[in-house]
Amino acid sequence: METRDPFRIRDTSAQDNAIKPAASAGRRIPKAWLVGGGAGVLVLALAVWVANGWMAGGRSFDASKVRVAEVTRGDLVRDISADGRVIAANSPTLYAIAGGTVVLKVVAGDVVKKGQALAEIDSPELRSKLAQEGSTLASMEAEASRALLDAQITRSSAAKLLDQAQIERTAAQRDLERYQRAYQGGAVSQNEYAKAQDELKKADIGLASARKDSGLQGEGAGLDSRNKRLLADRQRAVVAELQRQVDALTVRSPFDGQIGQVQIPQG
Numbered sequence: 271m272e273t274r275d276p277f278r279i280r281d282t283s284a285q286d287n288a289i290k291p292a293a294s295a296g297r298r299i300p301k302a303w304l305v306g307g308g309a310g311v312l313v314l315a316l317a318v319w320v321a322n323g324w325m326a327g328g329r330s331f332d333a334s335k336v337r338v339a340e341v342t343r344g345d346l347v348r349d350i351s352a353d354g355r356v357i358a359a360n361s362p363t364l365y366a367i368a369g370g371t372v373v374l375k376v377v378a379g380d381v382v383k384k385g386q387a388l389a390e391i392d393s394p395e396l397r398s399k400l401a402q403e404g405s406t407l408a409s410m411e412a413e414a415s416r417a418l419l420d421a422q423i424t425r426s427s428a429a430k431l432l433d434q435a436q437i438e439r440t441a442a443q444r445d446l447e448r449y450q451r452a453y454q455g456g457a458v459s460q461n462e463y464a465k466a467q468d469e470l471k472k473a474d475i476g477l478a479s480a481r482k483d484s485g486l487q488g489e490g491a492g493l494d495s496r497n498k499r500l501l502a503d504r505q506r507a508v509v510a511e512l513q514r515q516v517d518a519l520t521v522r523s524p525f526d527g528q529i530g531q532v533q534i535p536q537g
Contacts (some may be wrong), residue, residue, distance in 0.1 A: 319366045361530060364521050378532050382523040389534075391519040400512040407505040412515035414498035421491030435480035439473035446470045 323443035370393035376382060451457040 282522075300526070310508060312336045313439070320385060327341040333396055360527075362524060364388065364393045364524075367515055367518050369394050370396075370519065372534055374534075376529050376532070378529050380529045382527060384523055384525045386523045387520050388523055388529070389521045391517055391521070395400070396512070396516055396519070400516055403505065403509045404440065407502065410498070410502040410505045414495070414502040417491075417495040417498040421488075421495040424491035425484075425488045428480075432477075435473070435477040439470070439477045442466075442470040443472035457509050481502040 364418040368388075370392065373390045373392070375387050375389055382388065446469070447468045449458055449463045453460065453463040
């Protein structure tokens with residue numbers, strides 16, 4: 271036995287309404303139209319293809335007018351033209367230590383090497399002073415040499431006197447020994463023996479004095495010689511300084527470079 275549910279919906283057949291197609295929907299397109307449309311589309315596609323080929327193609331050139339070169343990768347160098355000013359990193363100003371007549375050896379713009387003479391200055395005053403001090407040095411050198419010779423002569427004389435004193439002392443010693451033997455033998459008196467003893471003492475005193483004199487005379491002569499030598503050396507230093515100043519009258523380049531400006535006239 272089947273029980274029916276009053277609220278159950280079986281289907282929508284009771285609600286749907288069938289609609290009949292319009293009269294134009296069943297009309298077919300003519301075949302000629304289809305053929306014409308296909309041909310038009312084909313012609314349009316062909317035109318587009320030809321246009322694309324023409325636009326993609328390049329211009330043709332004569333091979334003899336074409337230059338072929340190998341392309342390499344590198345830095346792109348560009349030349350820039352601009353106004354500017356070059357400043358030297360080392361630009362010394364050279365000057366002389368004394369005045370005088372100037373003789374220029376270079377002009378502005380010359381390329382010079384280190385030590386090259388740039389200008390020469392003639393200073394009669396400085397050169398005359400150098401000559402005078404040089405003459406004084408020669409005189410002092412002669413005095414120092416003479417003092418050295420005198421010291422040698424003094425030492426020689428002192429040594430001679432010392433040798434003579436030693437000989438006299440030796441002779442006195444022999445005489446005393448002879449008198450002593452004679453006195454012991456009774457050949458000489460006591461006074462003669464005492465006199466021989468006095469002569470030996472006298473010779474000892476003379477020898478000691480000669481030794482002292484020899485040392486003092488040698489030291490004194492050496493001191494005088496050293497003083498003369500020190501004076502000559504000091505004068506030599508004065509001459510060397512003047513010679514340096516005279517040499518500095520020749521202005522030389524301190525390094526390799528180029529002359530910037532010459533700020534003094536020649537003469």
